[in-house]
Amino acid sequence: MLDFVGLGLFDEKDISLKGLERIHNADKVYVEFYTSILMGTDLEKMEDLYQKKITVLSREDVEQHAEEWIADAKDMNVVFLTGGDTMVSTTHVDLRLRALDMGIETSLVHGASIASAICGLSGLQNYRFGKAATVPHPYVTSRGSRVISETPYDTIKMNMENGLHTAVFLDIDKDKGYMTVNEALEILLEVEGKRGEGVMKDRISV
Amino acid sequence: MLDFVGLGLFDEKDISLKGLERIHNADKVYVEFYTSILMGTDLEKMEDLYQKKITVLSREDVEQHAEEWIADAKDMNVVFLTGGDTMVSTTHVDLRLRALDMGIETSLVHGASIASAICGLSGLQNYRFGKAATVPHPYVTSRGSRVISETPYDTIKMNMENGLHTAVFLDIDKDKGYMTVNEALEILLEVEGKRGEGVMKDRISV
Numbered sequence: 001m002l003d004f005v006g007l008g009l010f011d012e013k014d015i016s017l018k019g020l021e022r023i024h025n026a027d028k029v030y031v032e033f034y035t036s037i038l039m040g041t042d043l044e045k046m047e048d049l050y051q052k053k054i055t056v057l058s059r060e061d062v063e064q065h066a067e068e069w070i071a072d073a074k075d076m077n078v079v080f081l082t083g084g085d086t087m088v089s090t091t092h093v094d095l096r097l098r099a100l101d102m103g104i105e106t107s108l109v110h111g112a113s114i115a116s117a118i119c120g121l122s123g124l125q126n127y128r129f130g131k132a133a134t135v136p137h138p139y140v141t142s143r144g145s146r147v148i149s150e151t152p153y154d155t156i157k158m159n160m161e162n163g164l165h166t167a168v169f170l171d172i173d174k175d176k177g178y179m180t181v182n183e184a185l186e187i188l189l190e191v192e193g194k195r196g197e198g199v200m201k202d203r204i205s206v
Numbered sequence: 207m208l209d210f211v212g213l214g215l216f217d218e219k220d221i222s223l224k225g226l227e228r229i230h231n232a233d234k235v236y237v238e239f240y241t242s243i244l245m246g247t248d249l250e251k252m253e254d255l256y257q258k259k260i261t262v263l264s265r266e267d268v269e270q271h272a273e274e275w276i277a278d279a280k281d282m283n284v285v286f287l288t289g290g291d292t293m294v295s296t297t298h299v300d301l302r303l304r305a306l307d308m309g310i311e312t313s314l315v316h317g318a319s320i321a322s323a324i325c326g327l328s329g330l331q332n333y334r335f336g337k338a339a340t341v342p343h344p345y346v347t348s349r350g351s352r353v354i355s356e357t358p359y360d361t362i363k364m365n366m367e368n369g370l371h372t373a374v375f376l377d378i379d380k381d382k383g384y385m386t387v388n389e390a391l392e393i394l395l396e397v398e399g400k401r402g403e404g405v406m407k408d409r410i411s412v
Contacts (some may be wrong), residue, residue, distance in 0.1 A: 004326075008222055008318075009316055012223075013222065013223040013224040013227065014223070014316070015222060015223060016214055016220050016317075016318065017218075017219040017220070017221060017224075017226065017255075018217075018219040018220055019225070020223065021219070033347060049223075083277065084322070085319075085322035085323060085325075085326070087325045087326030088325050088332045089332075093325070093326075093329065093331075095318075102332060108326045108327075110214065110220070110318035110322070111318055112212065112316035112317055112318055112319070113318070113321070113322035115319070115321050115322040116294050116316070116319035116321040117291060117293075117314075117316045119291075119293045119294050119299070120210075120291070120292060120293030120299075120316065121314075123299065124301075125296055126295075126321065126338060127338055127339075128338075129210050129337065129338075130336050131333065131334075131335065131368070131370055132332060132333060133333075134333075162335055162337070162364060169281075190264075
């Protein structure tokens, strides 16, 4: 059995009682921090509270070498921890599909996610959010040109036209780190400079 | 202090460790089941596991007579439990604003919500969801005419035009009960019959 457990939003105490039970019954426990990180805790605090050894997996371990560690789930209880709710990131859906292909049973234990917590944190209404967007780090191609994704700009524009808010996720990169709000705004303003469609005009107020 | 604690999605074990701590430190614990209900548990099981007396509040208690029970939070620890994540329903935001008006400090403990769990349960991507909608029970006016909200139809139509999924919430009514999926589909098909804009055509497949 491969259990996917969402850790919630901030620290080691945001896990559900159900999630904690799964960890206690687990033979092996893994965690990844490349799709999101719990700002209020670290691996040591998690291991102390959960009373279990936890192995941290890199993006490569999850996306390219998953078969190596999920194979144990054929006859052991393996738990895979992630920040927020599980299955919001497509990389986790992909992992679940690969487990099913290998004949491994899976289960989900949901956790609090920014997708719903954003209402309480911002005071904005759930019903007024449209499609979400992610601002990825710009990258430089092998030919040396800098590429910025215009997708988040398009998404914000579409939502604005429909009178809706946009939840904007910030990219996490192994080398470039956790994108800050300011970096994301600079990237969006750079797209605004190129496109000039007024999406960012008078919009920056927190 | 008034703590808003989200119970998560299904049963008494979906609460976070942080939420459980708040209950243990509480002088009074309240819950409401009119915005959502935990299908896998009941009040007795919750009280057994949480080791605390819990008082169930009606919609009227929350929306019209909140001052009566939240006044205690001026000098006691009062915890208010709700299914899912807290603050997704505007009625909870309103309650928090009223507490703040009364000089009561508030805090939020988030829980798993269908707003994010829908990805894992349906296999659909978080990024492909647009604005959410609720299908309310039709009602009869004092003059005897039946009123059906066309808002969910409009929302589904807008999302379809943008290539997006719609999360559709089902109404809960004190007298009419929990709306079923079939009832919601009948209501949407009734709007389709009136408007004929093809929103529901070939769309019903699970």
